[in-house]
Amino acid sequence: MSLRSMPRRLNPRALRRPSLCHYVSQANPRLGLAWQSCRNVASTPTAEKVLFPGALNSEFTNNLEFLRPSTNKAISTFRVLNQYGQVIDQERGADTTDEEALELYKHMVCLNIMDLIMFEAQRQGRLSFYMVSTGEEGISVGSASALNPTDTVFCQYREAGVFMQRGFTLDQFMAQLFSNCEDSGRGRNMPIHFGSRELNIRTVSSTLATQLPHAAGAAYALKLKNQQNPDVEPRVAVTYFGEGAASEGDFHAALNIASTRQAPCIFICRNNGYAISTPTSDQYRGDGIASRGAGYGIDTLRVDGNDIFAVRTATKEARRLALSDGGKPVLIEMMAYRVGHHSTSDDSYAYRQKVEVEDWKRRDNPITRLRKWMEDRGIWNEDKERKLRSKLRKDVLGAFDRAEKKKKPKIRHAFDDVWENVTEEQRAHVEELKDILTRYPKEYDLSQYEGGIESLDELLQKKQ
Amino acid sequence: MAASKLLRPASRLLSASRSAAPAFRPAFRPAVITPSIVARRYASDGGVKEMTVREALNEAMAEEMEANEKVFVLGEEVAQYNGAYKVTKGLLDRFGEKRVIDSPITESGFAGLCVGAALAGLHPVCEFMTFNFAMQAIDQIINSGAKTHYMSGGIQPCNITFRGPNGFAAGVAAQHSQDYSAWYGSIPGLKVVSPYSAEDAKGLLKAAIRDPNPVVVLENELLYGLSFPMSEAAQKDDFVIPIGKAKIERPGKDLTIVTLSRCVGQSLVAAEQLKKQYGVEAEVINLRSIKPLDIEAIVKSIKKTGNLLVVESGYPSFGVASEIITLACEYAFDYLDSPPARVTGAEVPTPYAQKLEEMSFPTEQLITSYAAKLLRV
Numbered sequence A: 001m002s003l004r005s006m007p008r009r010l011n012p013r014a015l016r017r018p019s020l021c022h023y024v025s026q027a028n029p030r031l032g033l034a035w036q037s038c039r040n041v042a043s044t045p046t047a048e049k050v051l052f053p054g055a056l057n058s059e060f061t062n063n064l065e066f067l068r069p070s071t072n073k074a075i076s077t078f079r080v081l082n083q084y085g086q087v088i089d090q091e092r093g094a095d096t097t098d099e100e101a102l103e104l105y106k107h108m109v110c111l112n113i114m115d116l117i118m119f120e121a122q123r124q125g126r127l128s129f130y131m132v133s134t135g136e137e138g139i140s141v142g143s144a145s146a147l148n149p150t151d152t153v154f155c156q157y158r159e160a161g162v163f164m165q166r167g168f169t170l171d172q173f174m175a176q177l178f179s180n181c182e183d184s185g186r187g188r189n190m191p192i193h194f195g196s197r198e199l200n201i202r203t204v205s206s207t208l209a210t211q212l213p214h215a216a217g218a219a220y221a222l223k224l225k226n227q228q229n230p231d232v233e234p235r236v237a238v239t240y241f242g243e244g245a246a247s248e249g250d251f252h253a254a255l256n257i258a259s260t261r262q263a264p265c266i267f268i269c270r271n272n273g274y275a276i277s278t279p280t281s282d283q284y285r286g287d288g289i290a291s292r293g294a295g296y297g298i299d300t301l302r303v304d305g306n307d308i309f310a311v312r313t314a315t316k317e318a319r320r321l322a323l324s325d326g327g328k329p330v331l332i333e334m335m336a337y338r339v340g341h342h343s344t345s346d347d348s349y350a351y352r353q354k355v356e357v358e359d360w361k362r363r364d365n366p367i368t369r370l371r372k373w374m375e376d377r378g379i380w381n382e383d384k385e386r387k388l389r390s391k392l393r394k395d396v397l398g399a400f401d402r403a404e405k406k407k408k409p410k411i412r413h414a415f416d417d418v419w420e421n422v423t424e425e426q427r428a429h430v431e432e433l434k435d436i437l438t439r440y441p442k443e444y445d446l447s448q449y450e451g452g453i454e455s456l457d458e459l460l461q462k463k464q
Numbered sequence B: 001m002a003a004s005k006l007l008r009p010a011s012r013l014l015s016a017s018r019s020a021a022p023a024f025r026p027a028f029r030p031a032v033i034t035p036s037i038v039a040r041r042y043a044s045d046g047g048v049k050e051m052t053v054r055e056a057l058n059e060a061m062a063e064e065m066e067a068n069e070k071v072f073v074l075g076e077e078v079a080q081y082n083g084a085y086k087v088t089k090g091l092l093d094r095f096g097e098k099r100v101i102d103s104p105i106t107e108s109g110f111a112g113l114c115v116g117a118a119l120a121g122l123h124p125v126c127e128f129m130t131f132n133f134a135m136q137a138i139d140q141i142i143n144s145g146a147k148t149h150y151m152s153g154g155i156q157p158c159n160i161t162f163r164g165p166n167g168f169a170a171g172v173a174a175q176h177s178q179d180y181s182a183w184y185g186s187i188p189g190l191k192v193v194s195p196y197s198a199e200d201a202k203g204l205l206k207a208a209i210r211d212p213n214p215v216v217v218l219e220n221e222l223l224y225g226l227s228f229p230m231s232e233a234a235q236k237d238d239f240v241i242p243i244g245k246a247k248i249e250r251p252g253k254d255l256t257i258v259t260l261s262r263c264v265g266q267s268l269v270a271a272e273q274l275k276k277q278y279g280v281e282a283e284v285i286n287l288r289s290i291k292p293l294d295i296e297a298i299v300k301s302i303k304k305t306g307n308l309l310v311v312e313s314g315y316p317s318f319g320v321a322s323e324i325i326t327l328a329c330e331y332a333f334d335y336l337d338s339p340p341a342r343v344t345g346a347e348v349p350t351p352y353a354q355k356l357e358e359m360s361f362p363t364e365q366l367i368t369s370y371a372a373k374l375l376r377v
Ligand SMILES: Cc1ncc(C[n+]2csc(CCOP(=O)(O)OP(=O)(O)O)c2C)c(N)n1
Pocket: A158, A206, A207, A208, A241, A242, A243, A244, A245, A246, A270, A272, A274, A275, A276, A338, A342, B076, B105, B107, B129, B133, B136
């Protein structure tokens, strides 16, 4: 019998033993009942409500009226601070201590400085590629600050702030960017494809939106773990993606499967107005990404991404919701503007006016908004700002220099990890490569690779 | 919310106001009024001109769009941005928003839309930013594009062209660096071509657009910027290269090198080295078409040379080279004087590191030394 069919047959024996599937209805009796009723009740001629299995609690009507989303009021955007950095709802407040705020600020500024330096470094040809987070620092840093370190995170690529907030060091950033021997990804990825096992952040993948179903899957696994280990603090999966990536089929598949499986997954969309050159007007016609949540039965909120306190508060609440009722997905749409070019391969002035960008920079920005709040509270001033910036600049440049001087990863890593173990065929390949490299030392300079040719021996000696 | 208006770039508004224009333009408008190819440089003897592969692809699309209003181009970034690799440069200005269409980021969506449009009688050119991203849409290409004509009992034609860069580029790592020749080459119902030169690019793309079948055009990013001579005939707008015919790029009598796409250039260099170093005359066959495969040309060449080396940048297992060697064994075994050999990409996910990446694909040197080994010279 397939696993899938078990909960439907309600096999009493299966109910008694803890299985993967039926606990959904145990943990969430309401859900279980809804399932029941939709299959057991038939529509009657006198019913006031639709009793078709596909729509519960829908009243009959003789009004021929299509739903017209274009006539709806747009979904509101949640914020805590106004653009002058003042808290709007005193009762809720900023929900952040001064120390926490200072740390968030430091991380945003550090990210901003790293972006400036690395973008320039790419222009000088010192690394192959880079992507900045300018204008979106508040989303990544703020949301990460509201999560537990044990929550599993899946990023798109413009979320270096999540790594920074979770403790990825500048040396670790630089090791990946220069793909040197310290890169935990073993030099296999393009720059900005960070990943960290210790920090519970999965490695960035190049193909858009593929991380979304993965996050739903991780959330499902976490749901089972949360259930099986009630003494351990429950965890959620969190995934980030752009509004452009949300056009991929994987987005829709992920929301639907997370919802039907009631997986504790927080979907965080960074809606920054562009996907490379494609403006949102060509990307979708609905009310942003938030409007899609309802269609999948997912609790949804739209947030001002320039307001880091709003981002934090929203993420905290999303986390609480995601763990309530035995688990469920939540969707947050963080509104922002992509201030920088898409990547170092892009010149955005080919498709948008420079003044549009300048306007946005002036109008609003997560860093200046938090700074205004801190200045109002008397915990920040021009002098501190100057000192912080000059220190961070020095830190970034220091890590940059160290990383650039390091060796490249071992050549064995071209073969390692393709499969769990080295195959017989690979062994032959490695031996042949070793033979060529030994016979023509002048043709192949191995000095820049950590461990030189010996790293191939390590691989050959590796137990199968 | 006002944001959608605010986020709408001014340039976009400009192009929106222009949207209706093409419909009112006379269909006979001569191509010379708004040439999309600016650079037709270096006029030399015999009317031969130099042209990059990028320009040739662009010209092919422009000419076919001019000739047949059923042809349109759709893909990510193809209109406003002129294509991720600028292959569709100027087409939006020339043909307008109805025929040069930017898609949301949804490969399965826009490839599916193109297949649907083709089943309804249009002739879409579906551009993938790279064929790596076409993986998101491979069901549309294969299960719908390639099979609907057959499954519908022949009543639904599917005149569609899928095109975009294929294979590894430079420093873009494993998920952006795959060669799909063997994948698409194995599907009944598809035709697959893989141009090398500017003439190939123009002639094959035009043939693909005109062909009533779904055709996959596997281009190569590293070739886009290279210039090639264009014969006078190839400069004309009626120039097409028949799909299914290989081209002998260099005649020879000692060794047949069968190859495709960027490896053609490398094999030509290797052939030159073989001649210089060993006095060997290698015949280089540019496949041009992967499906159908010109086995006749290959067998003919083997009959002449008695030796076969296949060069490609895909993975070795179940690849184009495996197929060609098998066919050679089936049809020309008695003419082979040595065991046929192949030079392919290494069986590892493409490394990001530049030096390792170099080691993962055929080089001119490698081809030369393999050929020498095969011939025992
Ligand atoms: C499947 C796939 N298709 C296309 C691309 C090329 N691509 C990379 S980033 C990008 C734009 C994504 O925009 P969005 O999701 O809005 O994120 P943003 O860059 O705005 O942060 C595109 C089209 C890709 N990486 N993967």
